[in-house]
Amino acid sequence: MKSKFLFFLLLISANNLFAQDQKTDSLNNKPKKENFADDWAALTKYQKENELLPPTNRKEKRVVFLGSSIFEFWKQKDPEYFNNNSYVDRGISGQISPQLLIRFRQDVINLKPKVVIILAGSNDISGNTGHVTNEKILNNIKSMAELARLHHIKVILCKYLPVYQYPWNKSIEPAEIIVSLNEMIAAYAKEKNYTLLDYWTPLVDDRKGQRPELTVDGVHPNLAGYKIMEGVTDAAIKKALKNRH
Numbered sequence: 001m002k003s004k005f006l007f008f009l010l011l012i013s014a015n016n017l018f019a020q021d022q023k024t025d026s027l028n029n030k031p032k033k034e035n036f037a038d039d040w041a042a043l044t045k046y047q048k049e050n051e052l053l054p055p056t057n058r059k060e061k062r063v064v065f066l067g068s069s070i071f072e073f074w075k076q077k078d079p080e081y082f083n084n085n086s087y088v089d090r091g092i093s094g095q096i097s098p099q100l101l102i103r104f105r106q107d108v109i110n111l112k113p114k115v116v117i118i119l120a121g122s123n124d125i126s127g128n129t130g131h132v133t134n135e136k137i138l139n140n141i142k143s144m145a146e147l148a149r150l151h152h153i154k155v156i157l158c159k160y161l162p163v164y165q166y167p168w169n170k171s172i173e174p175a176e177i178i179v180s181l182n183e184m185i186a187a188y189a190k191e192k193n194y195t196l197l198d199y200w201t202p203l204v205d206d207r208k209g210q211r212p213e214l215t216v217d218g219v220h221p222n223l224a225g226y227k228i229m230e231g232v233t234d235a236a237i238k239k240a241l242k243n244r245h
Contacts, residue, residue, distance in 0.1 A: 041102035042092050053088070056112050062086045063237055064108050066100055066144070067119035069093035069220060070161065077223050081230055088113065096124045096132075097140035104144050108153070115154040115240050117197065117233070118144050121181050122219070125174050126166045134181045138188065145194060154240040155194040157185050162200050163219050164209025175208035195240040202228050 056062050063086065065071045071091025075082050082089050090107040092099070097120040108116050120141055124132045145155045159182040163174045182200055189196040203225060205211045210218055214225035221229060 041099040042095070043103060043106055045092055046090055046107055050106065050111060053111060060086050061115070061237075061241060062088060062111065062113040063115040063117065064088045064090055064111055064113040065117050065119070066104070066108055067091045067117075067158075068095040068100075068123050070119060070122075073220055074226055074229070077221075077226050078230070081226075094123055096127065097121060097137050101140045101143055104147055108144075109147065109151050113153055115156060115237055116144075116148050117156040117158065117236075118148075119158040119160065119199075120144075121160050121185075122163060122174075122178070125177050125181075126163075126169050126172060134177065134184055137181060138184050141185065142188065145188075145192065149192075154243060155192075156197050156236050156240050157189045157194050159185060159196065159198045159200040161219075161221070162204040162208055162210050164205075164207045165218055167217050167219070179208065193243065195236050195243055197233060197236040199229055199232065202232060 065074070065087060068091055071089055072093050074091065075089040081087065088111060090103070092103075095103075100118070100120050118141060121134075121137045124137050141157065145157065148155045160178050163178055166172060166174060178200070186196055188194075203210050203214055203221070210221070210225070214221055214228065216222050
């Protein structure tokens, strides 16, 4: 009787151990969540949209808008502007110019546009890392422009929108820094015969910030501000398409 009892206990123990092993194997075999920490430039954001984008035809004049939150919020505020034209919005909020450069092949070159609009610099300036200079911002813009020209894509470079103060970083005085960057971009565009798109002039107030009636926070335009931007953008696109370079 004692032997039978011991055998029964051993049998229960063995079953428990087997169940625990199965549970451990199940946990070990559970699919691990994919780690995107290496995707610093957020290439995954538009990857699927790019794959679903139909190929261009000879008559289509596709334009890619490459930038950060100004462009990303634009499509949210006025989606018809992009849907009614062959305009592809590839803005990602918060991105700095080196991130745009990394994305340039996937989100511009591979989409085979006729024109690319490059808007860069504000997030570099607002980050206050201490390492950003207008020269470094311009170098990233130059690299993107050179890549575009190499692939026969017309280039539009932008004079950045005026900003008097960043709500999230009030320690920076960006107005004159942006003025200086815009002068550098304009000079480079003239030197290389790229089309210049001036977002600064129609939006600026007397403090070299954005006109209050055209912005939600002094940095990002409201719908009225975007409507003004649409007018100067369409004009720049027409000019770029006529440009032989």
